[in-house]
Amino acid sequence: MKKALLVAAFALCASAPALADLALATAKNCMSCHAVDRKILGPAFKDIAAKYKDNKGAADMLATKIMKGGSGVWGVVPMPANNQVNEADAKKLAAWVLSAK
Numbered sequence: 001m002k003k004a005l006l007v008a009a010f011a012l013c014a015s016a017p018a019l020a021d022l023a024l025a026t027a028k029n030c031m032s033c034h035a036v037d038r039k040i041l042g043p044a045f046k047d048i049a050a051k052y053k054d055n056k057g058a059a060d061m062l063a064t065k066i067m068k069g070g071s072g073v074w075g076v077v078p079m080p081a082n083n084q085v086n087e088a089d090a091k092k093l094a095a096w097v098l099s100a101k
Contacts, residue, residue, distance in 0.1 A: 021096035028085050030066075030093065036100055043074045045100040052098060062094035063087065 025031055033041040052058035067090045071078035085093070 021092060024089060025093060025096070028082060028089065028093070030082075033079070041077060042079060045097045049098050049100040059091065059094045059098055062097060063090035066090040066093055 022036075025034075034043065034045055036045045038044050039047070048062070052062070055061075065079060066082055067085055067087065069079050069081035082090075
């Protein structure tokens with residue numbers, strides 16, 4: 001019984017950062033246009049992670065796009081600037097997006 005509780009507690013702790021960043025993405029309206037595993041209006045986060053998996057500067061570039069917006073990378077629909085996201089949250093969101101599987 002103790003072992004099962006320990007395993008459950010470890011699993012909960014391990015998933016907490018992912019859930020916290022999903023909560024941040026939801027709070028900052030990212031999920032209005034994106035989903036983790038499928039295209040909505042913008043690309044799926046897993047597709048973004050796959051595209052930039054070998055790009056060492058991807059986290060900084062994505063953080064900038066989160067704050068300032070962008071266009072032309074994923075089609076004709078531009079991503080608007082998200083003025084409610086500060087630099088720290090943008091970096092956290094970019095790291096989370098790049099970790100999507």
